[in-house]
Amino acid sequence: AQSVTQPDIHITVSEGASLELRCNYSYGATPYLFWYVQSPGQGLQLLLKYFSGDTLVQGIKGFEAEFKRSQSSFNLRKPSVHWSDAAEYFCAVSNTGGFKTIFGAGTRLFVKA
Amino acid sequence: NAGVTQTPKFQVLKTGQSMTLQCAQDMNHEYMSWYRQDPGMGLRLIHYSVGAGITDQGEVPNGYNVSRSTTEDFPLRLLSAAPSQTSVYFCASSYSGTGNFYGYTFGSGTRLTVV
Numbered sequence: 052a053q054s055v056t057q058p059d060i061h062i063t064v065s066e067g068a069s070l071e072l073r074c075n076y077s078y079g080a081t082p083y084l085f086w087y088v089q090s091p092g093q094g095l096q097l098l099l100k101y102f103s104g105d106t107l108v109q110g111i112k113g114f115e116a117e118f119k120r121s122q123s124s125f126n127l128r129k130p131s132v133h134w135s136d137a138a139e140y141f142c143a144v145s146n147t148g149g150f151k152t153i154f155g156a157g158t159r160l161f162v163k164a
Numbered sequence: 165n166a167g168v169t170q171t172p173k174f175q176v177l178k179t180g181q182s183m184t185l186q187c188a189q190d191m192n193h194e195y196m197s198w199y200r201q202d203p204g205m206g207l208r209l210i211h212y213s214v215g216a217g218i219t220d221q222g223e224v225p226n227g228y229n230v231s232r233s234t235t236e237d238f239p240l241r242l243l244s245a246a247p248s249q250t251s252v253y254f255c256a257s258s259y260s261g262t263g264n265f266y267g268y269t270f271g272s273g274t275r276l277t278v279v
Contacts, residue, residue, distance in 0.1 A: 060204075085267050094168075094254055094270035095207075141206060145265055150195050150214050151222065152268065154206040 053078045055144050055155035063161040064132050072127040072158050074142030084125040085143040085152070086116055095141060101125065112136070137162045166190050170255050170271035177245040177278045185240040185274050187255030195258040196238040197222070197268070198230065200251040207254065213238055245278045252276070 054077045064070050076082055083102055087095040099110025106118040116127045125142060139159045145152035171186045189196065197212040199222075209222030213232040227249060229241040238257075242249060252275050256268035 055206075083265055087268075087270075094272045095256075095268070096270070097267040100267045147265070150197065150212045150220075150265075151209065152197070152265075153209070153223075154199075156204055156206040 053082070053144050053146070053151075053153050055142050055153055057140075057142055057155035057158050059158045060156070061159040061161065063163060065163050066134050067131050070127075070129045070132045070136070070160070072140050072142075072160070074125045074127065074155060075123050076125060076142070076144045077123065078144055080147070083145045083147065084116075084118060085145070086110065086114070086125075086127045087141045087143060087154075088112075089139045089141065089157075091138075098127070098140075132160075132162055134162045134164070136160060168255055168257050168269050168271035170253075170274050172274060173272070175274060175276050177242070177276065179245060179247060179278060181245050183242050183245065185242075185253055185255075185276075187238045187240065187271060188236050189238075189255075189257040189269070190236065191257060191259070191269065192235060193257035193259045193269070194235065195260060195265070195268075196232065197256050198228070198238070198240045199254045199256065200224065200249075201254060201273075202251050210240065210253075242276075247278045250276060250278045 056075045085100045086098040089095045139157045141157045142155040168189045194215045198210040199207040211230040213219045255271045
């Protein structure tokens, strides 16, 4: 069965510092991988996705993620965090059809001035 | 272009009552899903649909029914509300072009409290 683990419940970074959010997945075949962001009281917004090909994918808002098959990981990165990035971030994995997308428990990002 | 619209935004039910959470999308997406979000548990899939007339169960389907009579609408029915169904419910839709799944567009959620 597919599963997603986000080891960090919350992370605090200083504004302007770099960010890496961890995501590990379990899936029997080549997965479809996603990162979503949720601001308080809002729905989720898609940041980026990986299907195949180049293992480093670029997303919106300056985020990128790298797929590492050998480590079953899909970590999200940003070189310089802005206060507006404070939110909850969810990693997700789906089957080829996409209709059974499974989400991790989320990592809440706090940004300090 | 409204995207995914969920109504109501807030609802309080008494144990045993039934209700329907509405979800509509205007993007002609064939895939639609319902998730519930609980603290520390991420989002859990309740039911999903891959097209009009086709639905299936997700991870936590008990106590919920769905139907998909049109491409646009995917209502979620709570048959007999229980306090364990207190949660935030999200509807999401997507398309699958050229065999790839491009990720979901989410509604803004319905916060349900069962007392």
